[in-house]
Amino acid sequence: MNKPSLVIPSAILLGGAIVALAIYFSEHRSEPSTRGGGDPALIAPVASGDHIYGNPAAPIKIIEYADFDCEFCAQFDDTMRQVMSQYGAGGEVAWVFRDFPIAQLHPDAYRAAEAADCVAATAGNDAYWRFASALFAGQPVDPKRYLALAQAAGADPSAVGACEQSASSSVDAQIDADIANAQAIGALGTPYAILEAPSQPLVVIDGAWPYAALAAQIDQELTAIKGE
Numbered sequence: 001m002n003k004p005s006l007v008i009p010s011a012i013l014l015g016g017a018i019v020a021l022a023i024y025f026s027e028h029r030s031e032p033s034t035r036g037g038g039d040p041a042l043i044a045p046v047a048s049g050d051h052i053y054g055n056p057a058a059p060i061k062i063i064e065y066a067d068f069d070c071e072f073c074a075q076f077d078d079t080m081r082q083v084m085s086q087y088g089a090g091g092e093v094a095w096v097f098r099d100f101p102i103a104q105l106h107p108d109a110y111r112a113a114e115a116a117d118c119v120a121a122t123a124g125n126d127a128y129w130r131f132a133s134a135l136f137a138g139q140p141v142d143p144k145r146y147l148a149l150a151q152a153a154g155a156d157p158s159a160v161g162a163c164e165q166s167a168s169s170s171v172d173a174q175i176d177a178d179i180a181n182a183q184a185i186g187a188l189g190t191p192y193a194i195l196e197a198p199s200q201p202l203v204v205i206d207g208a209w210p211y212a213a214l215a216a217q218i219d220q221e222l223t224a225i226k227g228e
Contacts, residue, residue, distance in 0.1 A: 038186025040202045043194050049174065051097040051120060051128055054084055058094035059225055060218060062205070064193040065098045065182040068113060069106035074136040076191040076208040081133075083211070087218055097132065098178040100190050108143050110175065111164075115146040117171045118163035123155035130154060197221040 046052070046061055064080065066073040080095050087093035099117070101109030112135055120128035130153035135141050141149065146164075147157035163171065182192060188206070195203035200221055205214070 038184050040185045040194055040204055042181070042184045043196075043202070044177070044181045046094075046096050046196075051125065051132075053080075053095040053097070053129055054088040055091040055094055058088075058091050059198055060087075060093045060221055061096055061196045062093060062193055063096040063098065063196065064191055064205075065100035065178065065187050066192075067099075067101045067106055067109045067190040068116065068132070068135040069109045069140045070102070070190045071139065072208040073191045074139055076193075077133070077136045079209065079211045079214060083214060083218065086215065092222060093218060098182070099175045100179055100182040100187060100192065101175070102190060106140070108140065111143050112141065112146070113175050114164055114171055115143075115150065115160065117174060118160045119150050119153060119155045121171065122159040122163055123150075123153070127154040195221065197225055200224055 043063060046056070046063065062080065062083070064076070066076070083093060084095055088095070099113040101113050103110055116128060116132055116135065119131040127150075131150055134149045134153060138145075138149075147161055150160045151157045185192075185194065186204075191205075191208055193205035195205060195217065197203075203217060203221070205217075209217075
C-alpha cells in the first residue's frame with residue numbers, strides 16, 4: 001500500500017500561512033517615507049497647539065502622524081474614531097493628530113495639511129476634526145474642493161482661503177515641525193503613532209492597526225495604570 005502523499009497537505013499549510021501573512025501585512029503595512037531610524041522618546045510633548053480629540057488630560061494619549069491622502073491613514077482614522085467612541089467618552093483616551101504629509105507619494109498632501117490647519121486656526125478644534133474626516137472620506141480630495149469642505153465643516157471659506165495664502169508663516173512652521181518630529185522618532189511611513197501612558201513604556205503603533213489590536217493594547221495600558 002502506498003504511503004499517503006505529503007505534497008497536498010504541505011501545499012495546504014503553505015497556502016494557509018501565505019494567506020495569514022497577507023492578512024497581517026494588509027492590516028499593518030504603511031507607506032514608505034525617505035527617512036528611517038530615530039528614537040520614539042524624542043516625541044514632542046503634547047501642547048495646547050496640538051489638534052486634540054477628547055480630554056486633553058486623559059491618562060492615555062495616542063499621538064498620530066498622518067498624511068491626509070494616505071489610504072492606510074483613512075483606515076486608521078476609522079479605527080481611531082471607534083477608539084474614541086469607546087474610550088474617549090469616559091475621558092480615558094485622547095487622540096492627538098500631527099501632520100506627516102509625504103509629498104513624494106501624495107503631491108497635494110502638504111496643501112491638505114495647510115487647509116486643515118487653517119480650518120483649525122480660523123474656526124476651532126471641532127471644525128478641524130470635521131474637515132479632517134471629510135478629507136479622509138473623500139480622498140484624494142481635489143484642492144479646489146478644500147474651501148467647500150471647510151464651509152461644510154463650519155469654517156468661513158474666505159478666512160480659510162486668506163490663511164492658506166499666508167500659510168508660509170505659523171501654519172507651515174507647525175507642519176514642518178510635525179514632519180521633523182515624525183522623522184526624529186523613527187516614522188518610516190504613515191500612519192505612525194505613539195501611545196503614551198503614565199509610568200509605562202511608550203508603545204509604537206506602526207501602520208494601520210485594526211481596532212481589536214489597538215483596543216487590546218489600550219485595555220492593557222489601563223490595567224497597568226490602575227495597578228490591577
